[in-house]
Amino acid sequence: MKEATAKRITDDLLRPLLHTSWRFFLLVAVLGGIVLMGGIAWMYQIWNGFGESGKRWPVFWGFYITNFVFWIGISHAGTLISAILRLVNAGWRRPVTRCAEVITAFALMIGAMFPIIHLGRPWLFFWLVPYPNQRLIWPNFRSPLVWDFFAISTYLTGSVLFLLLPMIPDFALVRDKTTGFRRKFYGALALGWQGTTKQWHRLESAMQIMAIAIIPVAVSVHTIVSFDFSMAPVPGWHSTIFGPYFVAGAIFSGIAALIIAMAALRKFLHLEDYLHPVHFENLGKLLLMMSLLWAYFVFAERLTTWYGNGTSEMNVFWATQDGGYSPLYWLMVVCNFVIPFPILSLRKLRTVTGCVIASCSVVVGMWLERFLIIVPTLSHKYLTYSWGSYRPGPPEIMIMISTFAAMGLLYTIFSKLVPIISIWELKVGEHPFPIETAAQVKEHAILRTNP
Amino acid sequence: MPHRWGMTVDLDRCTGCGACVTACHAENNIAVVGDVQAAKSRAMHWIRVERYWEGDFPDVRLKFRPVMCQQCDAAPCEPVCPTYASHHTDEGLNAQVYNRCIGTRYCANACPYNVRFFDFYNPKWPRPLHLQLNPDVSVREVGVMEKCTFCVQRISAAEIDAKAEKRELKDGEIEPACVQSCSAKALVFGDLNDPESEVSRLSRSTRGAKLLEELGTLPKVTYLARQTQV
Numbered sequence: 234m235k236e237a238t239a240k241r242i243t244d245d246l247l248r249p250l251l252h253t254s255w256r257f258f259l260l261v262a263v264l265g266g267i268v269l270m271g272g273i274a275w276m277y278q279i280w281n282g283f284g285e286s287g288k289r290w291p292v293f294w295g296f297y298i299t300n301f302v303f304w305i306g307i308s309h310a311g312t313l314i315s316a317i318l319r320l321v322n323a324g325w326r327r328p329v330t331r332c333a334e335v336i337t338a339f340a341l342m343i344g345a346m347f348p349i350i351h352l353g354r355p356w357l358f359f360w361l362v363p364y365p366n367q368r369l370i371w372p373n374f375r376s377p378l379v380w381d382f383f384a385i386s387t388y389l390t391g392s393v394l395f396l397l398l399p400m401i402p403d404f405a406l407v408r409d410k411t412t413g414f415r416r417k418f419y420g421a422l423a424l425g426w427q428g429t430t431k432q433w434h435r436l437e438s439a440m441q442i443m444a445i446a447i448i449p450v451a452v453s454v455h456t457i458v459s460f461d462f463s464m465a466p467v468p469g470w471h472s473t474i475f476g477p478y479f480v481a482g483a484i485f486s487g488i489a490a491l492i493i494a495m496a497a498l499r500k501f502l503h504l505e506d507y508l509h510p511v512h513f514e515n516l517g518k519l520l521l522m523m524s525l526l527w528a529y530f531v532f533a534e535r536l537t538t539w540y541g542n543g544t545s546e547m548n549v550f551w552a553t554q555d556g557g558y559s560p561l562y563w564l565m566v567v568c569n570f571v572i573p574f575p576i577l578s579l580r581k582l583r584t585v586t587g588c589v590i591a592s593c594s595v596v597v598g599m600w601l602e603r604f605l606i607i608v609p610t611l612s613h614k615y616l617t618y619s620w621g622s623y624r625p626g627p628p629e630i631m632i633m634i635s636t637f638a639a640m641g642l643l644y645t646i647f648s649k650l651v652p653i654i655s656i657w658e659l660k661v662g663e664h665p666f667p668i669e670t671a672a673q674v675k676e677h678a679i680l681r682t683n684p
Numbered sequence: 685m686p687h688r689w690g691m692t693v694d695l696d697r698c699t700g701c702g703a704c705v706t707a708c709h710a711e712n713n714i715a716v717v718g719d720v721q722a723a724k725s726r727a728m729h730w731i732r733v734e735r736y737w738e739g740d741f742p743d744v745r746l747k748f749r750p751v752m753c754q755q756c757d758a759a760p761c762e763p764v765c766p767t768y769a770s771h772h773t774d775e776g777l778n779a780q781v782y783n784r785c786i787g788t789r790y791c792a793n794a795c796p797y798n799v800r801f802f803d804f805y806n807p808k809w810p811r812p813l814h815l816q817l818n819p820d821v822s823v824r825e826v827g828v829m830e831k832c833t834f835c836v837q838r839i840s841a842a843e844i845d846a847k848a849e850k851r852e853l854k855d856g857e858i859e860p861a862c863v864q865s866c867s868a869k870a871l872v873f874g875d876l877n878d879p880e881s882e883v884s885r886l887s888r889s890t891r892g893a894k895l896l897e898e899l900g901t902l903p904k905v906t907y908l909a910r911q912t913q914v
Contacts, residue, residue, distance in 0.1 A: 282826045283787070284804030289725040291788035291798040302860040319755070353787015353802065353827025358787055360767045372767070378788055461907075465794040466760050466899055611793060615896055618734035619798035621725050 242659055246652040247410060249502050264642035271635020274349055277370060283353050287626035291320060291619050292611040296462075296629035297351035300636060302603040303486070304344030305385070305458050307596075310487025311337030312392040313451040314442040314519075319330045325515055326652045327351065327662045328507045332498055333491050334396040336654070336658040339643040340490070341389045341424045343636050345643075348381065384457040388450050395443045398436060401426050402657040437459040456481040462606065468545035469610035474537075478530045485569070486599035489592035492516050498653055500531045507654050509587055520595065521577035528570045541683040557622075560599050568598025628643035687853070688776045689834050690876035690904040691863070692811045692886040693750055694863035694890065696871035697913055700733050700748035704862035708752075711835060713821045715807030719752030728801035730758055730832040731862050745908070750871070751814060752862065753778060753832035754895060761800065763793035769829070776876075784826035785828040792829060796896050800831045834873070855881040876904060 236576035278285045289294055311333035343430040349358045361382045363371050372379045405426035408419040426432060459479035462470040492513060499508040538550050573591035576582045612621045623634075647653070708714065708731050718728050731752035738745040757779045759769045769785035772778060792800035806826045809817070817823065822836040824830050833859075842858045857876050863871040874883030886892070887906040893902045 282724065282805035283802070284721065284724075288789075288802070288804070290727075290801060291725075291792065293792045293802060348788075351788075353785070353789065353829075354825075355786075357786045360784075372766050373763070373768045375763040376766040376790070377764065378790060382766075461790075465764060467793065467903075588834060614798055615796050615899075616734065616798060618732075618736065618749075618751075679889075 239660055242656060243410070245405065245506065246654055246656050246659075247407065248413075249405060249648055250650065250652065251411070253649065260645055261642065264638045264645065267638035268642055269386065271632045271639070274631035274635070278628040285626055286629050287624045289621060289623065291614060292608055292623040293320035294351070294607050294611060295623050296604075296625045296633055297347045298607055299600065299604045299632055301344055301347035301351070302338045302458055302479075302606075303600050304347070304636065305455060306599060306603070307389070308340035308344060308392075308485045308487065309455060309480070309483035310340075310452055310491040311335065312388075312395055312447050313337075314488065314491065316395070316447045317441070319444045320448075320488050322665060324662055325512060327658045328504075329397070329491075329495065329512055330658070331399070331514070331651075331655045332494055332556075333390065335644065336487070336490055336494055338389070338393045338396050339640055341392065343639055345385050345389065345409045348366075348378070352367065353582075357359045367548070369496075377457065378465050378596075380457045381461065384450075384454045388447075388454045391443065391450050398440050398443060399652060399655055399658060401436065402428065403652050406656055407652070408411050450516045454481055455480045463469075467610055467614060469538075469549035469606075469613075472534065474530065477669050478534060481523065481526045481530055482599055482602060485520070485527050488516055488520045489521060489595035489599070491590050492520065492592040493596070496585060498648065499585070502609060502648065502653065502673070504654065505661070513585045513588040514583055516664060517577050517583045517591070519569050520573065520588070520591060522576065524570055524573045524595070527532055528574075531566075533595055538660065542585075545613075545615045548617075549610050552609045553605055556609075558605060562605055563596045565601040565605060566599065570598075605662050605675045685717060686774050686776075687875045688877040688904070689755065690756075690874065690883050690887060690906070691752075691860075692872045692883055692889075692892070692906045693748075693835070694870045694872075694886075694908040695749060697868040698733070698750060699868050699870075700735065700746070701867065702733055703865040703905075704731050705729050705733060705868060707861040707865035708832070710816070711818055711821070712833070713817050713823050714830075715805075716809070717805070721804065726802075726804050726829065726872060728756075728803075730799070730801070730830070730903065734815075735862065739791060740797070742909065750862070751797060751799060752905070753834075754797055754901065754905045755832075757898060757902035757904065760794040760796065760901060761841075763789045764794045766790070775837060775839075778831070779833070779836070780829060780831055782824050782828045782830065787827040787829065789829065795885045796899055800829050803828055803830065804849050824860070825877065837841060842880075 239383055252534035282394070286295070286297070313332040315326065315333045318330065349355050361372055372382075399425055402477060404419045404423035405428065408416055408423050411419065456476040457480065462476035463472055465471065469678075495508050495512065495516075498504055535550070535554075538546050552558050572594040576587045576591040610622050612623060685720055688715045708729070709716065714728050714729060714730060717728065721763075731750055734749040736747045736749070738747060755776065757776065759770075759772065762772055765771070766788060767784050767786055769781045770778065770791045771781070788801070789802055792798070792802060803826050804875050805829070807823060818893050820841070838860060839858050842853060846853045846857075849887065851873070856877065858873065860871075860873055870881050872883040872886055876884055876887065878884060888910060889906075889908055891908040891911065892906040893909060895905065895907060897903070
């Protein structure tokens with residue numbers, strides 16, 4: 234790599250940090266306004282009573298839990314994909330990893346809000362935490378909701394670490410390139426990074442450990458989210474397929490979210506030289522594979538239910554297949570399979586635009602899937618007398634909209650504060666370090682031969 | 685031996701009058717939510733009389749089935765509660781500790797019988813009805829789950845009286861509000877651990893069946909099947 238290339242990379246990727254246009258402030262104001270309205274909607278619900286949401290007997294879970302599962306699913310884009318791509322040393326991962334990992338961190342934070350928002354008495358949410366207290370009351374460790382708490386907090390801690398570690402050299406770079414307030418700010422974040430061989434080695438091994446550790450955590454998180462449903466003896470929920478089904482769906486929606494985020498970054502931050510069509514092409518292929526896997530899971534789950542022919546299961550089955558929920562069900566099939574499958578399997582259509590269209594469709598489809606797992610089941614439990622229905626209330630809709638704005642807001646602010654593409658990793662991909670140890674020479678030779 | 689409270693419901697006797705529902709509301713300070721909320725399916729009837737129509741007009745038969753918490757021995761609502769608000773007492777009741785409930789509503793979703801109810805708003809009673817609240821039963825605030833307790837306040841009171849008088853509880857001494865108000869005597873309450881009690885005798889009847897028995901929830905309410913066609 235020429236010095237000029239290194240300078241171009243640094244300049245291009247630091248530009249968003251150093252120059253801010255009025256468009257940024259406008260975007261932050263609009264998104265922030267929507268998030269604020271979501272907060273007001275939540276306060277309105279707390280103030281007036283939970284009845285302001287659309288929940289009713291017997292559908293006690295609705296939009297909030299749908300959004301919870303949806304956002305935890307979206308969070309499987311980043312860390313999991315980035316960890317797998319790191320471990321198999323896929324060279325094309327370099328510009329992708331950070332924007333993927335950020336999705337994980339933010340989607341988890343948003344998703345983890347929903348179990349609190351959906352509580353009847355949200356001010357007591359800390360009773361889920363096993364904290365020492367005078368009356369020696371612990372949470373009920375048999376409850377999948379307590380497992381959720383541990384799974385999500387572990388995953389959030391792990392993925393934030395996984396995101397922060399490779400940011401340290403970049404913080405040091407920003408520190409060295411700037412003056413004044415920025416120098417102090419990034420200097421603190423860089424944690425005294427000097428770029429010594431020892432530091433590089435520690436960083437490499439820490440990232441290796443995190444990449445390996447985060448994969449089982451990610452798989453377990455969505456399995457445990459699926460346990461929220463499959464542990465209850467309720468028709469349509471009590472199924473052994475739910476763990477892998479949810480994990481596959483999570484990765485599916487996660488990749489779609491990643492493609493959308495990458496396309497937005499590419500357009501707004503002018504990163505065409507870094508996020509190439511080949512990145513979208515590769516992620517598009519992954520999305521295609523997950524679409525097929527999703528269709529396989531749905532087919533397996535539906536066919537088993539149909540052949541099993543249990544009375545109560547069939548009530549839920551027909552409610553989604555040709556009953557009141559069938560328009561949503563078939564829209565889900567169209568969004569998750571009928572639209573993305575041809576787009577992603579034909580090379581001509583697997584362009585940046587094509588991938589983004591397919592991804593938007595998948596995000597809608599996967600949201601519907603979460604909704605269709607929860608609501609039709611709860612409204613068609615065993616005793617026909619107790620069947621019910623559900624319509625979301627205004628706060629539920631507003632809070633849902635505000636979470637999408639929150640994702641956009643956090644992402645916008647993050648890309649303003651941190652180089653959204655890992656500068657040092659990009660440079661390493663093209664160029665070994667100036668002073669190399671024997672181990673590094675070997676490692677970089679491997680890196681070069683496996684781009 | 686500790687008591688094991690159970691109930692039998694004689695479907696032949698039930699006339700579907702709804703007195704049990706009213707009595708339950710009065711005894712347990714259950715909020716009356718009003719027409720708007722009731723239309724939104726938010727009425728809280730700890731005991732409800734399910735009405736099923738059978739056959740085609742004009743040959744139609746009407747069936748009633750009172751359904752309250754079945755006080756399952758293997759209750760699906762209990763393990764899913766993250767805070768132990770829903771838990772099993774020594775006497776086999778599924779207790780709900782309102783103060784411990786944070787309103788995840790997971791118990792209600794796990795309950796196959798849909799007999800758990802959620803306080804969507806703080807309860808209100810139009811004056812002067814607020815004066816008729818039962819002082820033995822706590823009024824629930826917004827955001828908690830509530831359900832049939834088998835009138836645990838009456839059970840406790842009777843147990844305390846018996847202990848003070850140094851005697852055993854008599855069969856039929858305790859009557860939950862629904863049992864007390866059932867003019868057809870379709871509901872019978874008592875101790876299942878006492879083989880001589882009326883409720884034990886009726887539960888052993890060949891007419892007896894549990895609701896959704898196949899789910900393995902081991903309910904303590906036994907339904908006595910219809911023999912006559914009315």
